[in-house]
Amino acid sequence: MNSKKKIPNATMKRLPLYYRFFKNAEKSSVDRVSSREISEALDIDSATIRRDFSYFGELGRKGYGYNVKSLLNFFMEHIQGNEVRNVAIIGAGNLGSALLNYKFSNINDRMNIVAAFDSNDEIVGTSINNTLVYHPDELEDMVSRHNIDVAILTLPAEVSQDMAERLVDAGIKGILNFTPIRLDVADGIYVHNIDLSVELQALFFYMKHI
Amino acid sequence: MNSKKKIPNATMKRLPLYYRFFKNAEKSSVDRVSSREISEALDIDSATIRRDFSYFGELGRKGYGYNVKSLLNFFMEHIQGNEVRNVAIIGAGNLGSALLNYKFSNINDRMNIVAAFDSNDEIVGTSINNTLVYHPDELEDMVSRHNIDVAILTLPAEVSQDMAERLVDAGIKGILNFTPIRLDVADGIYVHNIDLSVELQALFFYMKHI
DNA sequence: TGGTGTGAACAACTTCACAGCG
DNA sequence: CGCTGTGAAGTTGTTCACACCA
Numbered sequence: 054m055n056s057k058k059k060i061p062n063a064t065m066k067r068l069p070l071y072y073r074f075f076k077n078a079e080k081s082s083v084d085r086v087s088s089r090e091i092s093e094a095l096d097i098d099s100a101t102i103r104r105d106f107s108y109f110g111e112l113g114r115k116g117y118g119y120n121v122k123s124l125l126n127f128f129m130e131h132i133q134g135n136e137v138r139n140v141a142i143i144g145a146g147n148l149g150s151a152l153l154n155y156k157f158s159n160i161n162d163r164m165n166i167v168a169a170f171d172s173n174d175e176i177v178g179t180s181i182n183n184t185l186v187y188h189p190d191e192l193e194d195m196v197s198r199h200n201i202d203v204a205i206l207t208l209p210a211e212v213s214q215d216m217a218e219r220l221v222d223a224g225i226k227g228i229l230n231f232t233p234i235r236l237d238v239a240d241g242i243y244v245h246n247i248d249l250s251v252e253l254q255a256l257f258f259y260m261k262h263i
Numbered sequence: 264m265n266s267k268k269k270i271p272n273a274t275m276k277r278l279p280l281y282y283r284f285f286k287n288a289e290k291s292s293v294d295r296v297s298s299r300e301i302s303e304a305l306d307i308d309s310a311t312i313r314r315d316f317s318y319f320g321e322l323g324r325k326g327y328g329y330n331v332k333s334l335l336n337f338f339m340e341h342i343q344g345n346e347v348r349n350v351a352i353i354g355a356g357n358l359g360s361a362l363l364n365y366k367f368s369n370i371n372d373r374m375n376i377v378a379a380f381d382s383n384d385e386i387v388g389t390s391i392n393n394t395l396v397y398h399p400d401e402l403e404d405m406v407s408r409h410n411i412d413v414a415i416l417t418l419p420a421e422v423s424q425d426m427a428e429r430l431v432d433a434g435i436k437g438i439l440n441f442t443p444i445r446l447d448v449a450d451g452i453y454v455h456n457i458d459l460s461v462e463l464q465a466l467f468f469y470m471k472h473i
Numbered sequence: 474t475g476g477t478g479t480g481a482a483c484a485a486c487t488t489c490a491c492a493g494c495g
Numbered sequence: 496c497g498c499t500g501t502g503a504a505g506t507t508g509t510t511c512a513c514a515c516c517a
Binding site for chain 1: 270275276278279280282283304305306342343344346348356357358360361362364365367370371374412413415436437439443445451453455457458459460461462463464465466467468469470471472473
């Protein structure tokens with residue numbers, strides 16, 4: 054009902070799916086969609102979708118559905134914001150390189166991967182998909198000079214906590230952590246964990262259990 | 264209380280974390296742990312941990328905690344099982360290559376990545392971290408000859424549904440899907456989605472909203 | 474008619490708090 | 496005493512079902 058009410062966690066996690074869905078709809082020149090259509094594409098119950106949107110206000114029209122352009126505007130203004138997010142990738146090994154080549158921009162045109170860091174002298178100074186690899190010594194300087202606010206951690210577990218502390222001290226506000234370590238950081242720093250081994254092991258456990 | 268009761272989803276997703284924790288504890292020659300110690304390492308409420316374990320029976324001892332060796336045995340016997348999981352990686356681009364080099368075996372010594380597939384003729388026949396890259400034409404043959412039961416999809420979205428159907432027809436039982444498409448597969452095939460763009464976008468949304 | 478927005482019921486998950494046992 | 500296992504309470508998330516409106 055009101056956009057200043059707390060948005061449930063479960064809803065927050067689905068927002069990027071909706072956002073991408075509306076972007077694709079716009080690209081396909083669709084101009085209205087119903088919660089049932091979204092439901093079929095994303096495999097989320099249509100009542101859940103209507104409830105999710107309702108936390109942000111009355112975004113739809115009865116008997117019509119949701120207007121693609123106006124929903125996209127809403128996402129831009131109230132959820133994405135106008136800030137450009139500057140991202141650094143910490144650790145340019147296999148996974149880091151893969152992410153440097155990943156087309157995140159398919160969803161989000163307001164992010165830039167501005168730098169990568171790695172302690173391996175053989176790759177410092179090279180560039181991967183047009184992003185330069187810097188030595189970790191330059192981290193604090195680069196973070197402040199380029200207004201980097203998000204770091205993606207793809208480095209060995211042993212050094213992840215130390216690096217996270219340096220990043221936070223340097224001014225980073227969000228971390229996407231591919232490391233199996235649960236990072237201990239100050240309040241107000243948002244950490245999102247993606248633990249590939251855990252995800253694969255979960256698949257095995259489900260297969261065994263079903 | 265009884266191991267044949269349905270295990271909650273939320274519990275299932277935490278099992279790999281517990282499993283890895285106990286493996287590490289054994290490696291460090293720790294032989295008992297309390298729910299409070301696990302709680303601190305994994306950042307999960309200790310009551311939640313005790314409840315999770317209780318679905319599988321009375322695994323701990325009052326006033327003592329959990330015995331590392333006996334818990335590990337329990338995981339091996341009742342959750343992991345004895346089967347070796349044979350895995351194929353479908354799509355040997357940047358992300359596929361990164362996963363071919365990823366050390367999943369840190370957690371699980373009962374999985375093998377037995378083959379990769381890619382339609383790019385320049386890499387068919389080469390090997391990445393000792394795994395050969397095959398042409399997709401050989402998929403059905405390889406799946407049945409090597410008893411492959413899990414596929415990791417790291418290929419372009421446009422072809423993922425078709426490939427998933429071929430894989431399921433060939434006999435695969437589980438899919439780890441890195442594609443943004445929600446795959447439509449038969450019942451009994453378990454699909455686990457990892458959507459990197461969505462995870463990063465979710466981080467941005469949280470940062471904006473907190 | 475075709476759809477939203479939402480009270481109310483339900484289901485899932487987490488946390489408290491403590492009895493009970495080695 | 497130290498810790499588990501678990502009823503009971505609390506919290507969060509999902510789904511039903513329908514009034515209401517363009």
